[in-house]
Amino acid sequence: MAITTFVQAINQALTEEMERDPLTFVMGEDVVLSVFGATKGLYEKFGPTRVRNTPIAEAGFVGAAVGAAMAGTRPICEVEFASFFYCAFDQVCNQAAKLRYMSGGQAKMAITFRTVYGAMGGAAAQHSETVYGQFLSVPGLKIVVPSGPADMKGLLKSAIRDDNPVIVFEHGGLGRAREEIPAGEYLVPLGKAAVKRPGEDVTVVAIGAMVPKALKVAEKLAADKISVEVVDPRTLIPLDEETILSSVAKTNRAVVVDEGHLRGGAAADIAALIGEKGFDFLDGPVTRVASLDVPIPFSPPLEKATVADEARIEAAIRGLVGR
């Protein structure tokens, strides 16, 4: 097994899937040069027909990805930063998400959107937001949030093979995260959560870049004899309710950690699930740790004060277990 970074994992998944299926192609802003390295080398390998720089025109090129999928190809469309999706909300929410259903199942919408989200140090509110919460109430989409290189590769490959519109959210701060990835074909199914660390006293459901933070906290608290189970949903749609609820049934306590905002986001959604279907398991309130409900500020101390971090995760866990 080779040590691979998050960005290399994306590159491997794209290369393998483009080799596998000639109807796949990559389009987006600066994908030929590849600013973050995820699409590096694809142009040289697959040529100009299948690797296309788009103009900075999100409504136009995201809409073109929708049309290309409807006409039978499998676009992999990069939206450079997740907040740029706001420029293409119609194309994602009214078109990609709905047209299969509205056509009585005729449309095959095999699109994979890749985008960078999250606070990564001074990028300010329009390049730092965690926007998947906005897509959770759009039926027809699938939402994938990998937390490390191995899941990144396996989930992206599954997303590309899926016949539905899938948005893969890649945290900008995880780019150099390193992990061993099993050699050969490596697929992670959409809709299957992972227990990243088993524990007994409290369940922490953590999403995306919050997973490594939750694992650090769990390691620290183990010294204090607090046993933390960390569950990574990996995909928010579909959501593996069973794994989350089974964990809570065992630990009787739940903290949900997300980088999105507190109101109306993924943490709220998962907390509601646990409260509704896991009420009988609970010894205390479901606790959310999420970003403050302000735009992500620019100045480093302000950004740090806004985004969920290890200290707040630890405080939430200690608050629940009472020590």
Place this chain on the structure above:
Amino acid sequence: MEDLNKELLLDLYHTMVRIRMFEERVRDLALKNEIPGFVHVSIGEEASATGVCAALRHTDFITSTHRGHGHLIAKGGKLDRMMAELYGKRTGYCKGKGGSMHIVDFALGILGANGIVGAGLPIATGSALAAVVAGRDAVTACFFGDGASNEGTFHESLNLAAVWKLPVIFVCENNGFGEFTPAQTVTSVRDIATRAQAYGIPGLVVNGNDVIEVYRYASEAAARARAGGGPTLLECKTYRWEGHVVGEQAFLGAAAYREQAEIEEWKKRCPLIRFQQYAIASGRISAAELKKIEDETLAELDAAVAFARESPLPDPAEVTEDLYA
């Protein structure tokens, strides 16, 4: 007209009659509340849909608009399944999940009507891109209105299609109104076709009520697209005889935003009458042949309405089907 074969000429007329009769019937049924929801009809605009689709192959694609019945009929849509969809029946094209603004038939290359103005332009651009990626020689015709030409997606799509030389025909049906607003009061240019210059592609004004002229321009545009020559913008000048939405008089009253005299003036330029005059004057087609087409279409339409009325409604259990593949 002399160079066009008679079979094609009869087909053109047949298609226009199918659209006209379908739309008139739909209007009447919607006014009686037999058809639910918002219904937009294209009476008076039959020639652009017909002429463009006659220039396409079965394997080519179209995208359409909220006023899309005519486009779908011209691309081969079946009246019975369309009517059933308008009635919200399970036998409709979309099993009752789409309705008037959202009919789709992938088998005919109809990528769908669309309820969002301007949404079809990037989709058509992408459909044309798919042909390039997959190595097929399919062309996509994109119908949209004067209103959509002021949407950002119009400009983004023309630029993208021009940069990538995509096989797409952008067909602007300028019917004079965006909803209830006269187009010239909210559009920066008199001829929307001139906007093609900004993107370095051909832009042509076409008499949108002359089906033969539309057919000729669309055929040239399709040939250019298929040969790798890139996109064309055709502006078909036409007129919307009916309101924006069927039943609008109930809340707007009569003559709220235009004069009846203007409507009457355009009715004199009816695309069907114009064709009848050509055809009979040419001596190649008789009045009896035209009448036969009308009679056959009426029978087809009656059967379509009967099919829609008799078809079952969807079962509520079907509500969660068709969301994901």
